[in-house]
Amino acid sequence: MDDTRIPIMRPFLPDTETLIPYLRRIDNNRWYSNYGPLCHELEERLAEHWSVKTTHVLSLSNATQALSIALWSVEAPAGSLCLMPSWSFVATAHAARQVGFTPFLTDVDANSAALTPDIAFASLKRAPSPVGAVIVVCPFGAPVPWEDWADFQQRTGIPVIIDAAAAFDTVQPGPVPTVVSLHATKVFPAGEGAILMCTNDDVVEQARRRANFGFLGDHHSRCHATNAKMSEYHAAVGLASLDAWPANRRRWQSALNQMRQACAQAGLADWPQGLGETYVCSSPTIRSAAASHLISGLQSDGIEARRWWQGGIASHEAFNQVPRLALPVTEQLAATTLALPCWLDIDPQSISRVAASLKRHAHPD
Template identity: 45%
Template sequence: MPTPHESCPTSSHRENCAALNMSDPLAAKHQPIEFAQRFIPAARPRLPDADAVLPYLRRIDAARSYSNFGPLLTEFESRLAGRFEAGSKVVTCVNGTQALTLTLNALDLAKGSLVAVPSYTFVATAHAVIAAGLTPLFLDVDPNDWMLRPETVRDALAWAPAPVSAVVVVAAFGAMPDLEAWKALREDTGLPVVLDAAAAFDQARVAEIPTVISLHATKVLGIGEGGFLATTDAELAARVRQLTTFGFRGSRLSDIAATNAKLSEYASAVGLAALDSWETDRLQFLRAAQMMKVAMTFLPDVQFQPGWGDGWVTSVCSVGLPNGSVDAVEYRLQDQDIHTRRWWDRGCHLNPAFAEYPRGDLSVTETLSRSVLGLPFAIDMDGDDISRVAAALSLALSGR
């Protein structure tokens, strides 16, 4: 009797593939597969092309303003702020890590105090905490949505080796956490909460919790390097702005120790062009994600994040696989010229840079490190490549 992976595709599955203009991965599975095809990268970012950016570059030429909060940056920040609730402020920065660092600095937390962070995140989160003169306290995440829970922080307050002064929550690969629950924790404990929403440009529309978003080239709205803070706290925004510009605040006097982390007019030109095409680009990301999900319908062991490609988009495709299978699957796909990426690797706590920092039980993080893998994904990924990835993943999961 054939296994589920060997059963014939249903007609509805074939119709779905046809509707999305992609080859049927189930049929492909039963054909000889030529893997001496072109290499499929894990990520293939696409920024606005030269023609889209050129009108903004001409505005720079006309204004002869190149940095220091010129007209393009002012417009870029205004358009970004318009995505959030009324009264929200946006402060741009040279990159998302700096934006997170300076936001933590602006909260004026006790130097050296603990900041609760998930270990299951990109290392930039922990680096930002340390750069702000604070100490990361690595905590575990929920096994279902891969994000830190308020209950975990509440429990940690009882055993933490020193006072916890704040929390950084991470939007896992672009999925948003339960913000109401985090606002409740803030109200109950008085702890400031910051949202590291580096990959969540699409879903981040509420700024009552200070929210930091990356504009790196690998993100859905990328400008090369950049990031921004969105917040309804006008004083916090003003202080972060001051920290990005030598401590100036309405004068040429440095009132506080600060840095230079301003975004240039050239980066803003790319950002404005990216915003011009955002609605179209979002639809393209949705289409690519839906094709990926259709291609994987015959692989019950492949689990997508809830809502990925339906309610929200992001620039990566991180999937859950059977526990302990990632090493072998990654090797087999690589052998077939299909590149994968463990975007968050094994968790921050296992990086040498963070080896000495305190942590709680991280059993879920360690399980995720053996079961979550980033598959190839891009805004313009076509049906043939998606079908090839699906067929190769089927073979990899079956041990072939």
């Protein structure tokens, strides 16, 4: 048996030759940061990709900073609670805490694994103190009901932020600020970085100021702020990734559909709806009552598998004192969800090994 270890993922970024034209432009411009021409071009091209105005798109240094800046930019009351699902990566909670909010953890819908407006409405009634903002998470790149969240924001007057870190391919423009990660592990990578998108010009302008020491058009700082601007080098990688996006999306679809077939061959049918067909994501997950056994079995066969979000935010020591409601669905998801290996150019031999290992370990006696 092949004893080469299969990793959970292998990031795929534009190669040197692809980047050279953009790097030469940086050399010629001698402009390396501070909203340079490549950052502006990336914003313009992504605005065209999403069919929004350029003023609706902002490039930033990373998604955690972008979430914090979004909370600042909607002028949610600092010191209040920020309602969010416990079923998320810890960056969601860190982003709220670092700009003065207390994470308030709630459960998610059992089918979508996401926070829903109905759950949020019910959670507001049980909050121990005022809720000043809500962060919604797109679980592993899956879409959320964008229009319903815009309606929730309008009805309650509570600002909503969507953490769409892995959801580049499912984002829908709207008045709710949405953050997409461009980390090296994502399907649309810039090495590191993020995009904040919102059809409210004022929110994006405020975010641009907040990401630049409070400056906008002059050098007078007028608000709490930080430095979260994307560098020209990361913008160069993002532009090269955008050049390749149509072809790379097709390659992601192929890789994901091969992994879906591997799961089906093992009798594991709980594949995320639409993944590999209507959208792509770099972190495919499945649910199985035998998740722990599967992870151990795969690892014994030299195949990395893991629980991306462990037990959710509430399971981490950094957040064991924050307020939360009962989390039965989150606990069930933590016990049954596992991430499988997948990357853009995964080879047939690796797929075959994963399929054989899944089939061998899927149904323990």
